[in-house]
Amino acid sequence: MSAGSQWAASEAVRRRTFAVISHPDAGKSTLTEALALHAQAITEAGAVHGKAGRRGVASDWMEMEKARGISVTSAVLQFAHRGCVLNLLDTPGHADFSEDTYRVLAAVDCAVMLIDAAKGLEEQTRKLFDVCRHRGIPVITFVNKWDRPGREALELMDEIEREFRLKPTPVTWPVGDAGYLRGLIDVRDPGRMLRYTRTPGGAHEAIEETVPAEQAAAEDGADWDKAAEELELLGADGAVHDQEGFLAGRATPVFFGAAISNVGVRLLLDAIVDLAPQPGPRELEGGGARPVDAPFSGLVFKVQANMDPAHRDRIAFMRVCSGIFERGMTVTRAASGKPFATKYAHSVFGQDRSMVDIAYPGDVVGLVNATALRVGDTLYADQAAVFPPMPTFAPEHFAVARPVDLGRSKQFRRGIAQLDEEGVVQVLVSDLRGDQAPVLAAVGPMQFDVVSARMAGEFSSPVKLETLPYRLARATDTAGAEALNRSRIVKGEALTRIRDKAQLALFPDRWQAGSFEREFPDARLGHLIAAHD
Numbered sequence: 001m002s003a004g005s006q007w008a009a010s011e012a013v014r015r016r017t018f019a020v021i022s023h024p025d026a027g028k029s030t031l032t033e034a035l036a037l038h039a040q041a042i043t044e045a046g047a048v049h050g051k052a053g054r055r056g057v058a059s060d061w062m063e064m065e066k067a068r069g070i071s072v073t074s075a076v077l078q079f080a081h082r083g084c085v086l087n088l089l090d091t092p093g094h095a096d097f098s099e100d101t102y103r104v105l106a107a108v109d110c111a112v113m114l115i116d117a118a119k120g121l122e123e124q125t126r127k128l129f130d131v132c133r134h135r136g137i138p139v140i141t142f143v144n145k146w147d148r149p150g151r152e153a154l155e156l157m158d159e160i161e162r163e164f165r166l167k168p169t170p171v172t173w174p175v176g177d178a179g180y181l182r183g184l185i186d187v188r189d190p191g192r193m194l195r196y197t198r199t200p201g202g203a204h205e206a207i208e209e210t211v212p213a214e215q216a217a218a219e220d221g222a223d224w225d226k227a228a229e230e231l232e233l234l235g236a237d238g239a240v241h242d243q244e245g246f247l248a249g250r251a252t253p254v255f256f257g258a259a260i261s262n263v264g265v266r267l268l269l270d271a272i273v274d275l276a277p278q279p280g281p282r283e284l285e286g287g288g289a290r291p292v293d294a295p296f297s298g299l300v301f302k303v304q305a306n307m308d309p310a311h312r313d314r315i316a317f318m319r320v321c322s323g324i325f326e327r328g329m330t331v332t333r334a335a336s337g338k339p340f341a342t343k344y345a346h347s348v349f350g351q352d353r354s355m356v357d358i359a360y361p362g363d364v365v366g367l368v369n370a371t372a373l374r375v376g377d378t379l380y381a382d383q384a385a386v387f388p389p390m391p392t393f394a395p396e397h398f399a400v401a402r403p404v405d406l407g408r409s410k411q412f413r414r415g416i417a418q419l420d421e422e423g424v425v426q427v428l429v430s431d432l433r434g435d436q437a438p439v440l441a442a443v444g445p446m447q448f449d450v451v452s453a454r455m456a457g458e459f460s461s462p463v464k465l466e467t468l469p470y471r472l473a474r475a476t477d478t479a480g481a482e483a484l485n486r487s488r489i490v491k492g493e494a495l496t497r498i499r500d501k502a503q504l505a506l507f508p509d510r511w512q513a514g515s516f517e518r519e520f521p522d523a524r525l526g527h528l529i530a531a532h533d
Contacts, residue, residue, distance in 0.1 A: 005293035008324050012279045012292040015362030017087040022114035023122035027144045031259035032090045038266050041079035076348045076364045084273045087364045107301040107319035110276040112140045117150030117178045139252045147258035150178030167251040169241045174256045175227040182220045198261040206262040279362035282321045285386040292361040295382035296323035300373050303422045315366040316373040325359040334378040334386045344368035375423050394528035395441030398468040408461040415459030428495035470506040475526035483520040490516040
């Protein structure tokens with residue numbers, strides 16, 4: 001093994017690259033910022049809406065996110081903790097932005113899944129867990145909002161085991177019911193309780209006090225006894241952390257706390273260092289895997305423009321998969337076979353960024369003004385590599401976009417092209433409509449709100465959106481497209497997706513699609529991947 005390969009392998013051991021995932025409103029962005037606070041990457045946490053005159057969360061930088069208090073795009077935060085480099089990828093929780101979340105999950109080695117203590121497992125939580133299972137991503141569970149009324153801890157553990165078919169193993173356990181938290185027990189050191197005093201507004205770390213078991217029993221008798229009995233019951237049932245089972249996707253370590261109060265966050269942060277896997281070999285398209293000590297390779301999982309209004313540039317987010325990345329190196333873009341120079345490379349922390357000269361497996365690098373790169377691109381040096389393509393989901397909402405001001409048609413075309421390259425929406429065109437009236441295709445309608453906001457704010461070209469009556473997209477070919485366009489029975493339309501030149505047949509519903517298949521039995525209609533699958 002060369003010195004460079006040994007260096008890459010030794011640095012990979014120090015990396016933890018993980019995503020925070022949840023159903024909307026489970027507290028994902030709040031936890032993201034709380035983790036950064038406890039790692040001392042920031043000095044003060046802001047409420048999600050930037051209340052009390054403080055700024056909003058570091059990961060929510062888009063104006064629409066600040067206004068609505070939700071994450072609509074993924075964000076990257078890199079910081080250090082206990083000698084490790086953590087690459088945290090905050091994801092949008094709303095189902096309308098599933099594609100962005102799924103792309104992020106292609107770039108991580110672990111996921112922290114939030115569960116609302118009152119609501120338990122929700123629809124989007126189930127979907128995201130299924131994606132993690134499919135990708136072989138181990139999951140750490142954090143039961144959030146234990147400072148508010150909620151369900152029984154044992155009930156939530158039973159639900160996780162029943163719904164996800166994996167063993168929940170508590171690492172921390174609450175003393176006191178949801179809404180009446182007295183403290184936490186670290187299961188690895190059950191002879192004490194950790195008691196918390198939150199700081200005003202949750203802006204700083206909660207004050208943590210260690211209370212011996214005897215004192216906890218005297219001061220919190222019934223609650224302490226109940227917690228001890230529950231842990232004894234779980235232990236008898238085999239709910240003890242098993243690292244091998246966790247990495248294999250058979251178990252999930254469970255933590256309890258309250259992100260907005262910074263309760264239990266330090267224990268979770270330490271567990272990410274201690275339990276989350278380090279970067280390992282990455283699966284290659286066509287079989288085999290790329291080991292971390294192989295020559296450089298990277299996966300572009302996200303493209304984002306105009307993060308900084310002062311610069312108006314474009315960043316391609318790349319996960320380093322193997323070898324050592326050095327700023328200025330010339331690599332090969334696998335899709336074209338052409339060289340790509342990495343002159344401008346940044347380390348990213350939310351909206352803020354700084355120049356990075358070197359990065360290792362697991363790190364996320366922002367390649368600035370990388371206009372040639374697309375989501376799903378593989379970059380490599382020396383030895384060729386191609387990672388599996390990113391999934392594209394079947395859209396269910398469609399709208400024709402037109403510029404409000406025809407005098408700004410150039411800005412309109414540039415903005416629509418940029419949003420397509422980022423994957424904000426899928427852009428469909430046809431000879432009938434022309435490039436001044438593209439059809440925007442989305443998994444969820446909130447994606448259209450993002451388009452409207454960004455076209456007006458970033459590209460100075462407000463748009464009019466005309467909703468189309470289609471709800472079903474099927475793959476077809478040129479013959480199928482021609483058949484649909486000449487059908488006199490079926491309501492539908494055939495268009496070409498700009499991103500990959502795929503032909504899509506759009507129908508109002510599956511009955512119209514069935515009518516088309518009966519009218520043209522030789523026409524090809526294929527199913528696309530559904531976001532809810």
